[in-house]
Amino acid sequence: MDRLDKAQIAVPGLEIRIVDRCTSTNALLLAEGRERTQRAADHPVLLAAEEQTAGRGQRGRRWRSAPGAGTTFSIRRRMRCAPRHLAGLSLAVGVAAARALRALGAVDVALKWPNDLLAGGSHAGAKLGGILIETRIQGDTITAVVGIGINCRPVRGLPAALRRRVISLDELVQPAPARNAVIGAVAREVLAALEAFESAGLPAFAAAWRALHAHEGRRLRVRLAGGRTVSGVAAGLAPGGALRLLTRRGTRVVASGRIISVLAAAAA
DSSP, rough: OOOOOHHHBTTTTTTEEEEEHHHHHHHHHHHHHHOOOOHHHTEEEEEEEESSSSOOGGGGOOOOTTTTTEEEEEEEEOOSSSSSTTHHHHHHHHHHHHHHHHHHTTTTTTEETEEEEESSSSSSSSEEEEEEEOOOOOOOTTEEEEEEEEEEETTTTTTHHHHHOOOOOOSSSSSSHHHHHHHHHHHHHHHHHHHHHHHHHHHHHHHHHHHHHHTTSSSEEEEEEESOOOEEEEEEOGGOOOEEETTTTTTEESSEEEEEEEEHHHOO
């Protein structure tokens, strides 16, 4: 197993920490951020864990991680923009992560709205990773914690546990990149994306996100938060990061939901 090593991750301007085991890297950095002074909050920190026992995904789902099989890490950074401008931040981070992984040789990495990394060559795609962003506001200080999990090695039984297709970097790239290299490459792109997002917001990433969108132009069925479903052809993003669907009744904007099926493109 290639052990995590902060010396090999080294990213300028970013404090690197490694732990063998923890509940959740996001939770630890959020809790620490509440206790720190504003000056300390200005200092970006990356926390990576060999194993998480209570990792979280979107909507409270468990993020499963086996020791040495993936990269599970979080970056905490102060954001110098108004809270209302943070909408769509996870989409910008998705673009950054996909760019980094493609540069490492995983050239078919794509994005699934709103927070998944896919690969595998088909429009359905297999899950390669995921993103969870959590924010805290204390006075005039906004702190974002960006959690990223990427499958690096296959884990027996994981597809059955998740009830979906999964894929790992070593199935996409030979020789597979070391986990330290993966974390370092993704972290550098994410830091650059957070800086760009502060100054220009989601519009700076919208075209790149659409180009990386695995389901662009395909008919999707999306389950909404209340349990209802809506179908339509994916047509980019609405302001704020909502998914734009072209339906038989016109354009529908979906701010929150889960894609439950993907079909070939068809007239809306």
